Amino acid sequence: MAEERKKILEMLAAGKISVDEAERLLSALGGADAEVGAPQAATAGRGPKFLRVEVRDGDDNVDVRVPLALIRAGMKFQSLIPEHAKVKIGEKLDEKGIQLDLGKLKSGDIEDLVAALSDLSVNVGGDGGEKVKVYCE
Amino acid sequence: MLIPPSMIYIRLRRRHGRGLWLLLPVFLAWPLLAAVEVLAVPVVAATAPAALPWGCSRTVLGFVPRMMELFASLRGLRVATSNGEAEIRIVIL
Numbered sequence: 001m002a003e004e005r006k007k008i009l010e011m012l013a014a015g016k017i018s019v020d021e022a023e024r025l026l027s028a029l030g031g032a033d034a035e036v037g038a039p040q041a042a043t044a045g046r047g048p049k050f051l052r053v054e055v056r057d058g059d060d061n062v063d064v065r066v067p068l069a070l071i072r073a074g075m076k077f078q079s080l081i082p083e084h085a086k087v088k089i090g091e092k093l094d095e096k097g098i099q100l101d102l103g104k105l106k107s108g109d110i111e112d113l114v115a116a117l118s119d120l121s122v123n124v125g126g127d128g129g130e131k132v133k134v135y136c137e
Numbered sequence: 138m139l140i141p142p143s144m145i146y147i148r149l150r151r152r153h154g155r156g157l158w159l160l161l162p163v164f165l166a167w168p169l170l171a172a173v174e175v176l177a178v179p180v181v182a183a184t185a186p187a188a189l190p191w192g193c194s195r196t197v198l199g200f201v202p203r204m205m206e207l208f209a210s211l212r213g214l215r216v217a218t219s220n221g222e223a224e225i226r227i228v229i230l
Contacts, residue, residue: 009143009230013160019146019228026230027213050213059221069139070210077203080196 004029048118048136057130068114068136075110078102139209141167144230151223163229170205177201 005026012022027049048068055062081089086102093100122134143164150156181201185194217226 005140005143009164012144012230013162019148019230022230023213023215023228059219061217061219063215063217065213065215067210067213070207070214073203073207073210076206080199080203082192082196084192 047115050137051117051120052133052135052137054133055130056132057126057128065137068117071117072110072114075105075113076107078105079107139206140212141170141205141209142212142229146226146228146230148226149223150226152221170208174201174205 008017008022008025008029011017012019017025051066051068051071053062053064053066078086081102083103090101090103118136120134120136122132124132126132141163143162145161145163146158147161148156148158181197185197188194188197211229214229215227217224219225
């Protein structure tokens with residue numbers, strides 16, 4: 001698989017394929033990797049991989065695609081926060097009216113959150129023709 | 138397994154005028170990152186016990202692996218923004 005990835009990147013560097021084509025090929029290769037790997041990895045590979053946020057307002061457009069793995073990795077950082085800092089963060093969040101105890105957040109909760117995000121689909125339209133779409137793909 | 142980003146593609150384009158695109162070979166930095174990870178091991182091993190009284194040893198031990206995981210998770214990130222005049226697109230491959 002590493003050889004195939006290298007070949008795709010070489011084709012991209014040589015200008016034989018576009019970035020979009022390279023992205024599609026690498027994603028397809030990623031899916032194939034998951035199928036070859038452990039059964040758990042294959043199961044995980046079937047779900048959505050990205051969180052998409054699209055904002056369209058006339059000529060102004062923003063399109064962001066965030067890998068769910070990045071959200072997962074970011075969430076895992078909370079386990080590195082020292083206990084005393086977690087207490088302080090909890091107090092500050094409480095002052096703002098947010099009831100969140102970081103100490104009680106487990107890795108299973110992170111998976112639940114990511115799974116919940118996978119089902120998320122938000123579609124908002126404004127009077128001025130602006131549109132906001134949030135979904136997973 | 139998470140594969141770290143190989144390339145970063147940046148494209149800046151104006152409606153009237155020339156565009157600019159860059160393809161940064163991030164994979165060239167992989168050996169450097171691996172070296173940093175290896176070099177961090179003795180530093181972390183020495184610092185973690187010292188951080189124990191402050192309750193930060195877990196933070197010290199987990200920081201480098203978590204940062205590497207975060208870096209590897211960047212693959213697939215895409216930000217594209219445009220208005221009537223210009224377009225900016227950043228893709229991490």
